[in-house]
Amino acid sequence: MENSRVADLLDEIADLLELKGANEFRIRSYQAASRTVRSTSRRLQDMIEQGESFETLPNVGVSTAGKIREILDTGTCKRLEELRAEWPQGLIQVMGVEGIGPRKAMKLYQELGVQSLEELQQAAAAGRIQEVEGFGEKSQRQILRGIQTLSGTSDRILYSEAVQQVESLRRHLAELDTVKQWEIAGSYRRGRETVGDLDVLVLAEDRMRAATQLSSHKEIAAVISQGSEKLSVRLQSGLQVDFRFCDAANWGAAVFYFTGSKDHNIAVRRIAQEHDWKLNEYGLFSGEDRMAGKTEQEVYAALGLQWIPPELREDRGEVEAARQGTLPVLVDLDDIRGDFQSHTVASDGSHTVQQMADAARKRGYSYLAITDHSKRVAMAQGLDDDRCLRHADEIRSVDAQMEDLWVMAGIEVDILQSGTLDLKHKTLEQLDWVVGSIHYDRRLSEDKMTDRLLAAIESGVIHCLAHPLGRIIGRREPLLFDTARVFESCVNNGVFLEINAQPDRLDLPDTYCQDARSMGAMFTLGSDAHSVGGLGWMGVGINVARRAWLQKEHILNTVSVSTLRQQLERS
DNA sequence: GCCGTTTTCGGCCCGACTGTTTTCAGTCG
Incomplete structure (x- = not known):
């Protein structure tokens, strides 16, 4: 289990304690421990394996160290489960809305029975929030706005969180004898600030065996779909990972295609069309002949373009610059x-x-x-x-x-x-x-x-x-x-x-x-x-x-x- | 619940704004 996941669960304990009106210093203590876990460069799993005590970490004492060990062993801990049983799960999401803290969440739960974001949204839309003592018209409007902000990004995770998931994948992939080569494409490769899912390109001769090995990753909560081209899974963290199998001959084309962005791909494909060529995830084709596909460089070069750094691939002028050979030398x-x-x-x-x-x-x-x-x-x-x-x-x-x-x-x-x-x-x-x-x-x-x-x-x-x-x-x-x-x-x-x-x-x-x-x-x-x-x-x-x-x-x-x-x- | 000790328990994050009230609770950073 990744540090970020452990940190999430510690935060959840803190949130539930807050809802309960527990001692604020105890709450803060869990939050501090969570921050430590999240920001430490050491993997907790590694620390266990090397026989190191979590109590050496700042803000982690005997009690929290025990809970962390429990979480790593079992995926949860007794204290958390007790707290979860006390209150509806959705109240934590309600608390996540800007302007709503533990008191207001509890009040809305008690007065209106609001147990989830959806019910909060409904109550606000129906004008029932402003009827509650301590709330008014403005609070109600702010709540609706807050829900909108949340829903805009809730399906994406921060880049930094994706990095942790990728590190974990990296370790797993390194151990598989069926996987010859792999690369994370998508918005992760483009360095976007948030990441919706991970697209992992995999070069493997025996795809069936590779799929079996890939599925054995400890972080996987469920396999969503599995075929000869693609294996989709959901990690325990909720993040979806799509593994796509490629051949050496189309590796570059696939990396290009799945790195995106969509708009960038369209702009590049337009150039292929000008030549009556076809560009897709299997290569650059003139009729049936594959002109390029082994590497990205090859694909771009065949189209008369400089190789474009992934971070620039948003169709914001990079294709034209690459055509003219005027791409910037980016800071590193x-x-x-x-x-x-x-x-x-x-x-x-x-x-x-x-x-x-x-x-x-x-x-x-x-x-x-x-x-x-x-x-x-x-x-x-x-x-x-x-x-x-x-x-x-x-x-x-x-x-x-x-x-x-x-x-x-x-x-x-x-x-x-x-x-x-x-x-x-x-x-x-x-x-x-x-x-x-x-x-x-x-x-x-x-x-x-x-x-x-x-x-x-x-x-x-x-x-x-x-x-x-x-x-x-x-x-x-x-x-x-x-x-x-x-x-x-x-x-x-x-x-x-x-x-x-x-x-x-x-x-x-x-x-x-x-x-x-x-x-x-x-x-x-x-x-x-x-x-x-x-x-x-x-x-x-x-x-x-x-x-x-x-x-x-x-x-x-x-x-x-x-x-x-x-x-x-x-x- | 953690920390730092005066080593066994007291201190830890407090000031200001917002929206609701009519004197303040709740939230935020």
Whole structure:
């Protein structure tokens, strides 16, 4: 079982306890354990096999360690089953709607018998919600909106979660003697922020035997269909995986075809049609003759195209660029020399400045910006002016000990409702790196929100606008503001736009980056790591940058430390 | 339920907004 699945079950325990009105610290404790499990780079299964105790993990004590072991052994645990028996399963989904927490979910359950999202939707549509004490017309409207947001993405999982499923598949596939070659295609290969299912191409001579071996994967909950071309299964996590069998002769064509996107395929096929050729998953054909199909390169080349990186395959001009030989050289993870957003125990991170710095150096970075929260983010124990400056001193003393890493004294300062910043300019001016971001007062009119952002950008003290949209994928809508004006102001004021690499943020998203880039914007990548493991999210951020056609020269993280110092001195 | 100890139990995440009320509960980050 994968870490993410264990984390899901711990979260479910926390949710059910919350519904019950259990001790909030106990709830938080399960959530903390879940976060640890989710973000740790060690596989729990591996830890068991190597005889290591889960109690060595932060936020995991005797009790939770026992439950994790139980979950790994049996797929669930007694405590969870007890809690599940107490309340309707659907109430957790109801709690997932923005604006509905445990109390409201319980109230609606008790007053209206709402046990599921569907029943919530019906109750809201019928106007019954606003009749309940404590609710009104606005709550009812917000609930309908919230359900819509949820249903838009509920059938897709985050890319980062898919990565874990793929890792598990990878280990299984590596052990099968029937599988000669395999590749994950689809939106996963294109690096999309969410993934609906996995398309796995498999090269095997004996397909029947391969199918049997594939089906033996421990993570499979059910086989949906099985034939000579395709095996479809559903994993325990709910994710569907389609294995498609190919031959060596059409391998490239199949990889091309199943990587998509649909629109990209159509655009490429149109070129084949111009020549009276036919392009499908079995190859490029002139009449009955297969002209190409072994590799993707061969297929593209036969059509007079450069090979197109999967991240660009969205029919956003890449086919024309490939035809003219003008595809961009996309930024790569290897180009990244540092990270511009990270947190420590000074606010809501779980590691110290020293630990974060050591981890950054281990990754081969030349610089790491420590950007803890400012005081407005009270729940994170954000820093006031005094603490901010003292923290900067601490960062600099760590920096002085590091030979080949610049630990940048920074802050993530909140942009308040008025557009002023949460800390004094005099304070911010003493720091190496200032990112500005919005966490509160999210529901302003578009005009007010735009003015608020412009004020911050024009303040002259922020280097970077962090997670500009403030969205959480599938859960929180983006802030409403005039993106063109904001991007333009960033360009004019030399303020970088962040691509926040938190897997559920990925903010700015690719299409916004493309728009901003066309206006001349420059970017930073920030893992927004809240622990040493979190630095690893950089790779997910790179996907976004690549999908946005960004090159090395558009991204500050690719410059050397000396160039970075020069650039920051000038600005 | 975890953590860090003053090693056996107290502290842990708190401030502000929203929508509902008429003084505040619930939610959010």
